[in-house]
Ligand code: SF4
């Protein structure tokens with residue numbers, strides 16, 4: 001009996017000298033692993049236009065039916081994205097989402113990524129349907145999931161290209177089949193159309 005008490009006390013004394021593994025949440029936060037999947041972020045190009053072209057591929061890939069989109073045509077008076085369309089409504093239902101990342105993988109323009117935000121609890125279920133206004137990054141804060149300060153999810157998940165990759169058509173010409181909108185559809189919407197190209201918009 002005395003032996004067991006001594007063993008127990010010695011264990012306590014040993015642990016007292018160790019650094020705690022817990023943090024005082026919510027005052028302190030742990031840094032998340034590079035591939036952590038938290039709340040979605042909708043991204044912009046460097047020129048401020050939205051990357052989302054309202055193609056519905058993310059909604060189609062979602063196994064939980066958690067994404068609701070209403071797309072609208074861009075016009076010269078109101079250009080929101082470089083593509084033909086933009087997402088006028090973009091909702092993600094966090095009550096259904098299982099954070100699988102399929103939407104991020106399906107998106108051809110890199111418009112949606114799952115980043116590090118994890119404080120999603122709410123007492124009201126309606127608060128857990130995130131609307132475009134909450135998901136879209138602010139103008140001037142574009143990082144496309146690759147902010148080196150936070151190791152964004154695109155950097156962490158996408159395979160790294162070879163050091164000297166062959167140029168693709170949009171990268172060579174700034175256009176794709178002569179259409180800037182088509183270049184936007186493959187994630188090259190911030191490129192300037194090549195003036196020497198025989199095919200112009
Ligand atoms: S992370 Fe998965 S479940 Fe959540 S919205 Fe994207 S595809 Fe749907």
Ligand code: SF4
Pocket residue numbers: 051052053054055056057058059069087106107108109110111112
């Ligand atoms: S797949 Fe990407 S571009 Fe298409 S609707 Fe979803 S977020 Fe927008």
